[in-house]
Structures are given as C-alpha cells and as structure tokens.
Amino acid sequence: CAAANGGGRSGSIVAPLVTEEDFHKKIDVNPPKGTRDFPPEDMRLRNWLFNHFKEVSRLYGYEEVDYPVLETEALFIRKAGEEIRDQLYCFEDRGNRRVALRPELTPSLARLVIQKGKSVSLPLKWFAIGQCWRYERMTRGRRREHYQWNMDIIGVPQVTAEAELISSIVTFFKRIGITASDVGFKVSSRKVLQELLKKYGVPEDLFGRVCIIIDKIEKIPIDEIKKELGFTGISEDAIEQLLQVLSVKSLDDLEDIIGGAGEAIADLKQLFSLAEKFGYSEWIQFDASVVRGLAYYTGIVFEGFDRKGKLRAICGGGRYDRLLSTYGGDDFPACGFGFGDAVIVELLKEKDLLPELGQEVENIVCALDKDLQGAAATVATALRDKGQTVDLVLESKPLKWVFKRAARVNARRLVLVGKTEWEDGSVSVKVLSSGEQFQVKLSDLE
C-alpha cells in the first residue's frame, strides 16, 4: 500500500500550520497530481458519456447503486499479487483506521450484497458509475483517478448473465457510433486454466496468483512469466503446456487439447451460441490468453479491445462466483464488468466520433435600463416556470456586450425588457438565427 501520507504511521494527521508568509503565497491552482478538473466543456462530454451509460443500464432493467469512495483498506487486500493492490490509495485516518480510496467498485458491491443478506430478492441487476483511485508513483505520469461504469448480475449461475452483460456493452458502443469493425471482445474462461492446473496437480489456492501472472503475458517478457510461474511451484513441463494452451485461438483447437467434457468448453460454446441470439456474434472472438488482472474471476472473462491495437483494454469483466465468501458472506453466483471513462474517449478521438457539445440556452433576458432589472427578473422567472432555459443578464450592460454573450452561450433568442413595452406588459424578442424581431405580451411568450 503506497500510503498517501508519505508512509507516516502517525495516529492523527495534523494539518500543517500555515505560516503568515505562506498564507499570502499563491497556491498551486492545478488539481492534485494524476487528477482532473472538469470545466464546463469537459463536463459536457463526461455527462454525454455517463448519460449513455445510464440509458443503456435503464434499457437493460438495471437499478442504480452507489457506495462511498472511501472504504476500509481490508476490502481490497487480496494476496494474489494484483497491481490493484500494489497501487492502493490507502492511509490511516484520524481514528487510526486503515482506509483506502476504492480502486474498483466490485468489492463494495459484494459488501453491500452481504450487508443486505436475505433481504434482497435475486437476481440483482445493479449498475454504478463511480470514481476509482490508484496511487501510482508519478514516474509514469499516469492518472490516479478515473470513472468506471459497472453493471453486475448477482444470483444467475448460467452463462446467459455474461451474454447479457456483453450485449449491454455492444448496445452502448452502437449508441455512440462504434462498430464491430472498430472494436471487439476477446472472450475466454478461467475454467480453462482451472482444469489445466488441476490436471498438473497445482494446488487450488494458487489459482488467483497464477491468473495474475498469466494476465501479464503481453506486458512482460515470456521468460519473466515462466520465472514467476516457477516460483509458484508449477513444474517447467506444466508451464510449457500451460503457455501452449493459452496461445490457442479457436474453441475447437482448445477442445482438442483439454477435451469437451469440462465446464470451460460448455460455457464458451453456450456463450457463442447466445451471442448469435443477442445479435453480436461479429463482436466476439475466443482468445485463450485472456484472463484479466483481478484475482477473483472464476469463469468467463472478457475484454473490449480496439481492433487497431493502439489502445489499452476499453473495458473488461467476467464471472466471480467466490468473491462474497472471501468476505465471510454466503457465495452467490455473480458476474459484471467495469468500463473506464478514459480509453473510450481516446477511441472516440481516434474515430473522430467525439460529439460537438456547446452550451445551449433558449433565452438571454436583458433589461434595457437599470430601473428595469426587477422586471427582467420577472420575465426570466415566467420563462423558467414554463421550463425554458434563461441566461439572465444580472447587471447593466451595453447591448454590444449582450449580443456577444448571446453568441457565447449560444442563445436561441434575445428577450429585451424596455420601458415603453413593459408599461404595456410586453417585451421585445429577437430570434438570433433569423433576425426576426417582434413584441409580445409576457403572458403570451412561450
């Protein structure tokens, strides 16, 4: 755990005194290292993305949930040597509690399901969009936070659950203009590894650790992979066979090696059959090397990738039937995915699919002299009460300024409150796109 307070184990974190000199020194106005601000134009893109996440989740009948960003550190301490643990953003709070900023959402989901216990009726179909954190030495200059969209199904052991989750991501891609020519899903099952390790007599408690090593197969040299697998006690011969199986690219070839009696082949065949029924066959391919980097996956695993191979995984997920019991709860069949907010934006930029999202407001309302500021407020309120968006000019400004602001906020029309018209309960309206101008009673303005 990379303690965020420099590793100091002091009980309470005493805020440093601010000296008089420091008090007047300009603070660093940038956000903390590895974090982002979302000024309006970035927030519009984020809302656009999140609205698609939410709309797809709603289409699939999922309920929204949320959890604290801060969790007890223990929720994320797993012994399998995952990167997510090495980069945990953890510290000791003022109550001497070991806490962490969540690096992912699934453990929180597991905690809440256990907390709810028998009161929940299965299956649960939940989704969340939450900020997740990691504390990585900034040497690599990577971000320390991102937002993740998660969808999870609790209580369905059949592969129909994974098939529906992948379908929901395909629906999302289609909504934003991404096609099967742009991205695909590599799909496999950790039961392949499980069956192989069992065949080679590898103890079950090494399963998670072996998966984490295998997940690095495209990130570190193969000799390093073999060395790390060797440390787990797996024989060299078994390692060679393991790596040979993991290079298999077709389900038939895999079946020739491991036989068709096991669950792995059955699950994968069913998934590909369901993919046809859901209508996304062209989006998925079997790839035995996909294991994903989280220790708790137990079955089908999948990851979305860009077919040009330029970007990191777009999303990923799988089945995690044993996670709840690692927290002392009853086990429920479970599967889900995480979809980050960063790689997808890089992909949209690549494909020139970023939406143009300017500010939009229907009316800019302006008093023509300072004695009519109150009248302008009345006009603004009347329009807002009718559900119209209004940018009310709050101070006395020359018309030239008002027209410039109208252009900047992309107002559809300008509503001017002048002395003579207002005596008659009317205002002047100028439609900015056409230049059309007319007077209208406020009561008739819509």
Ligand SMILES: Nc1ccc(Br)nc1
């Ligand atoms: N888990 C995690 C958290 C934050 C970022 Br940025 N990436 C991965």
